[in-house]
Amino acid sequence: xxxxxxxxxxxxxxxxxxxxxxxxxxxxxxxxxxxxxxxxxxxxxxxxxxxxxxxxxxxxxxxxxxxxxxxxxxxxxxxxxxxxxxxxxxxxxxxxxxxxxxxxxxxxxxxxxxxxx
Amino acid sequence: xxxxxxxxxxxxxxxxxxxxxxxxxxxxxxxxxxxxxxxxxxxxxxxxxxxxxxxxxxxxxxxxxxxxxxxxxxxxxxxxxxxxxxxxxxxxxxxxxxxxxxxxxxxxxxxxxxxxxxxxxxxxxxxxxxxxxxxxx
Numbered sequence: 001x002x003x004x005x006x007x008x009x010x011x012x013x014x015x016x017x018x019x020x021x022x023x024x025x026x027x028x029x030x031x032x033x034x035x036x037x038x039x040x041x042x043x044x045x046x047x048x049x050x051x052x053x054x055x056x057x058x059x060x061x062x063x064x065x066x067x068x069x070x071x072x073x074x075x076x077x078x079x080x081x082x083x084x085x086x087x088x089x090x091x092x093x094x095x096x097x098x099x100x101x102x103x104x105x106x107x108x109x110x111x112x113x114x115x116x117x
Numbered sequence: 118x119x120x121x122x123x124x125x126x127x128x129x130x131x132x133x134x135x136x137x138x139x140x141x142x143x144x145x146x147x148x149x150x151x152x153x154x155x156x157x158x159x160x161x162x163x164x165x166x167x168x169x170x171x172x173x174x175x176x177x178x179x180x181x182x183x184x185x186x187x188x189x190x191x192x193x194x195x196x197x198x199x200x201x202x203x204x205x206x207x208x209x210x211x212x213x214x215x216x217x218x219x220x221x222x223x224x225x226x227x228x229x230x231x232x233x234x235x236x237x238x239x240x241x242x243x244x245x246x247x248x249x250x251x252x253x254x
Contacts, residue, residue: 015218021160022208022237027245029163029204031252032170033197037189041253046178052251053174062171066164073164076157084151086138105164112171 010075017072024065050117059113067106074102152203153210159203166197212237 036043044052052058078098082088137143141151166188173184187193215237216230 018207018211021204022211023241023244024248025160025163026201026204026208026241027248028167029197029201031249032188033166033201034194037185037194037197043185044252046174046181049174049181053171062167066167069160070164073157073160076154077161080151080154080157084141084154086136101161105161105168109164109168112168112175116171116175 010071013068013071014075017068017070017075020065021069021072025069053113053116059116063109063113066109067102070102070105071099074098153206156203156207159200160207162196162200163204166200208241212241 031041035041053062075098078094081090081094081098087094141147170184170188173180188197212234216233219233221228221233
């Protein structure tokens with residue numbers, strides 16, 4: 001029998017993260033990366049942002065969005081390195097870099113949102 | 118069988134034609150594939166950009182203003198424009214693939230693939246409108 005691996009779980013998280021990223025990232029990036037900096041619409045004030053981030057639902061939403069998107073990105077980037085550069089022999093190192101990076105950033109997300117005033 | 122064959126992950130022993138490291142430049146479809154895969158790096162960048170924003174809000178009004186000024190610098194705007202291209206590429210390729218990944222049946226019949234794609238695009242529109250309304254109003 002084949003050895004049990006964590007791969008199916010990683011592929012499931014990859015898909016879930018892909019959906020979340022596709023649905024929610026474009027509009028948020030459009031607003032915070034282009035529309036607000038270029039002055040096409042009024043940037044939310046600090047007070048408003050604090051109010052939004054103070055809401056538990058916003059925090060849960062942001063944590064799910066960030067952590068799932070990171071796992072998705074880590075998984076896909078891993079295969080981009082495998083296929084694009086054909087560096088499958090660096091397997092362990094790539095996994096450590098991709099999933100380790102996603103984990104560290106997810107923990108940072110959690111800490112940031114947890115300690116919001 | 119008395120012996121289990123040695124399974125070498127990622128290192129098959131059989132003959133393989135050598136593939137150039139730049140194989141993805143050979144055809145447009147290959148290039149599009151690798152660009153789609155590269156969208157992952159830009160999704161990671163979006164998360165970092167967002168987390169820095171949350172941190173700035175947490176640190177106070179001055180830090181938030183500094184963050185907004187940084188986001189308005191030409192380099193960041195260009196980077197975020199490129200990121201937007203990749204993020205939209207991810208979204209559209211993802212929704213177009215959805216019917217292939219998810220086959221639905223209703224009353225014993227297969228739901229047409231286009232419907233699943235349309236449902237995804239619809240959800241995308243609703244999610245975008247809701248977020249835009251929250252942030253703009």
